[in-house]
Amino acid sequence: MTSANPAPADNAIDxxxxxxxxxxxxIVERRLAPGTKLSENDVxxxxxxxxxxxxxxxxxxxxxxxxxxxKNRGAFVAYPSxxxxxxxxxxxxxxxxxxxxxxxxxxxxAQIKELRELLAEEERLTNQRGAPARRAEIKASxxxxxxxxxxxxxxxxxRFMDELVARSSLVIALxxxxxxxxxxxxxxxxxxxxxxxxxxxxxxTLMLRHIDHIEADLDLRLTKKGGGLRxxxxx
Amino acid sequence: MTSANPAPADNAIDxxxxxxxxxxxxIVERRLAPGTKLSENDVxxxxxxxxxxxxxxxxxxxxxxxxxxxKNRGAFVAYPSxxxxxxxxxxxxxxxxxxxxxxxxxxxxAQIKELRELLAEEERLTNQRGAPARRAEIKASxxxxxxxxxxxxxxxxxRFMDELVARSSLVIALxxxxxxxxxxxxxxxxxxxxxxxxxxxxxxTLMLRHIDHIEADLDLRLTKKGGGLRxxxxx
DNA sequence: GTCCTTTTAATTGTATACGATAATAGGCAA
DNA sequence: TTGCCTATTATCGTATACAATTAAAAGGAC
Numbered sequence: 001m002t003s004a005n006p007a008p009a010d011n012a013i014d015x016x017x018x019x020x021x022x023x024x025x026x027i028v029e030r031r032l033a034p035g036t037k038l039s040e041n042d043v044x045x046x047x048x049x050x051x052x053x054x055x056x057x058x059x060x061x062x063x064x065x066x067x068x069x070x071k072n073r074g075a076f077v078a079y080p081s082x083x084x085x086x087x088x089x090x091x092x093x094x095x096x097x098x099x100x101x102x103x104x105x106x107x108x109x110a111q112i113k114e115l116r117e118l119l120a121e122e123e124r125l126t127n128q129r130g131a132p133a134r135r136a137e138i139k140a141s142x143x144x145x146x147x148x149x150x151x152x153x154x155x156x157x158x159r160f161m162d163e164l165v166a167r168s169s170l171v172i173a174l175x176x177x178x179x180x181x182x183x184x185x186x187x188x189x190x191x192x193x194x195x196x197x198x199x200x201x202x203x204x205t206l207m208l209r210h211i212d213h214i215e216a217d218l219d220l221r222l223t224k225k226g227g228g229l230r231x232x233x234x235x
Numbered sequence: 236m237t238s239a240n241p242a243p244a245d246n247a248i249d250x251x252x253x254x255x256x257x258x259x260x261x262i263v264e265r266r267l268a269p270g271t272k273l274s275e276n277d278v279x280x281x282x283x284x285x286x287x288x289x290x291x292x293x294x295x296x297x298x299x300x301x302x303x304x305x306k307n308r309g310a311f312v313a314y315p316s317x318x319x320x321x322x323x324x325x326x327x328x329x330x331x332x333x334x335x336x337x338x339x340x341x342x343x344x345a346q347i348k349e350l351r352e353l354l355a356e357e358e359r360l361t362n363q364r365g366a367p368a369r370r371a372e373i374k375a376s377x378x379x380x381x382x383x384x385x386x387x388x389x390x391x392x393x394r395f396m397d398e399l400v401a402r403s404s405l406v407i408a409l410x411x412x413x414x415x416x417x418x419x420x421x422x423x424x425x426x427x428x429x430x431x432x433x434x435x436x437x438x439x440t441l442m443l444r445h446i447d448h449i450e451a452d453l454d455l456r457l458t459k460k461g462g463g464l465r466x467x468x469x470x
Numbered sequence: 471g472t473c474c475t476t477t478t479a480a481t482t483g484t485a486t487a488c489g490a491t492a493a494t495a496g497g498c499a500a
Numbered sequence: 501t502t503g504c505c506t507a508t509t510a511t512c513g514t515a516t517a518c519a520a521t522t523a524a525a526a527g528g529a530c
Contacts, residue, residue: 014306016513040482050515051482056294063298071249072482072521084390091391094333102329155319156326160395251483275512285485286512307491307512 019047020057027066027077028142028166029135030173034079038067065167078170082220085171089215092164096145096211097204099161103152104200111151115192118144122185138169144188168214175218187213254282255292262301262312263377263401264370265408269314273302300402313405317455320406324450327399331380331446332439334396338387339435346386350427353379357420373404379423403449410453422448 023043026032038058040051047054058075061067069075080088103111118140125137142165149161187210194203258278261267273293275286282289293310296302304310315323338346353375360372377400384396422445429438 039480041480052514052516055482056291059291059294060298063295073523074482087389087391090337091389094337094392098329098333102325154322154325156322156399157329164391274510276510287484287486290512308493309512 015049016053016056019043019049019053020060022047023057024061024064024066024166025139028169029138030169031135032077034077034170034174036077038075038077040074064163066170080167080171080174085175085218085220088164088167088171089211092168093208093211095157095160095164096207099149099152099157100204100207101200102154102157103148104195106151106153107195112192112196115144115147115195118147119185119189119192122188126185141185142166142169171218172214175220177219178217250284251288251291254278254284254288255295257282258292259296259299259301259401263404264373265404266370267312269312269405269409271312273310273312275309299398301405315402315406315409320410320453320455323399323402323406324446327403328443328446330392330395330399331442334384334387334392335439335442336435337389337392338383339430341386341388342430347427347431350379350382350430353382354420354424354427357423361420376420376423377401377404406453407449410455412454413452
């Protein structure tokens, strides 16, 4: 009928989407530093595909704000300005309470269970050592916010949050001081507790405070350095 | 960001972006009916470019939700389902008050003047006859909402509204009953009046009612038919 | 040694070529 | 006719080729 159908299509994975997702993950997990040049040839070699598919992936990421494409110069991992960083978090402060209230009516036992499973995963990673665990923790932290958006049942809100969470990671990579929001996990837990008690407004307050804490950890001056292209995919 | 930009008469203009914008405008102004197939060859012939650029444009539009790309089948003007339509308007109801409150502190004489100029343009088009005026009216109506978002100064909110407004046009094209929100222009005016009086909450209420009216005009059953590909660009 | 010009190399922009997939038409049997 | 199977055609998916642009290097002049 309409495009509402997800259409499982082929069991053969879409290689173009795979490249896009791989690069996005590398950016979000901060294996690729902001400003890193993403040469079409180099990326293509890494994934053993032609520039055609790489260009498509980079274009997609540019739409998400994770990559900047400069005409005749190439694509670079986005390097969010201070203004952009502030707008990203300002928008999150506006959107996340709205999402919580929208999700509230759909929250039942199953949803709480789902969120608690994510919390458990976060905790598991927190107690783990090493860089890979830190990266997974970044992703898991974002997944929590996305899961709440998913409960709202509004696909558009989900997409918006998707973009905001991804770009937030980039901002944190650039301007974050402490390694990770170890407090963040605790705050996630409090939010779920409030939701379980049907205290939606309380959850909103906690969410705003949570975002405040993340933003407070930013130092909007320095610029960190990260790994190069080959490093990010350890090839 | 529609083609509001006056005249980038530069011969170094990005041809790919031009194609994308042209197709988007055709979709938003309803010269291209939902469901219309956008064959890469045909579109390329129309614009005298290769499939390469057409593919890029169609991919971009698919991110915006204006086009659906089906693997190995091609691209089609999006055909929003009833659920999608409801989510689009639900999201607008959530976002637009937020945007109004965010814009409020930045509203001064200049901003009111700017909005009133848009209202004047809307009125001018309303009093005009013919299909082209109707199309321009659709665009002008959307531009009003985008202008409010622009005043907020938040580029991310602007992008979100951009997408929502464009997709709304598509939904109205599909499910709209009366030709145009003639009441809509009046409601825009009331919103500006409220903003001028610094009555932000009043403006929010009016905005919500405005969106309600638009949505009330939808008949979420029938599917209209529109012009074909060549028609839309009268080539 | 520094600055400027010229040449060279590397990278992107766009078109084209070819293989793969799906839609279509034609033929055959029931 | 209707239904099914096969052959054909059209369209998409991806790689490659060539042109255009930019960045870098080499060579002088001062």
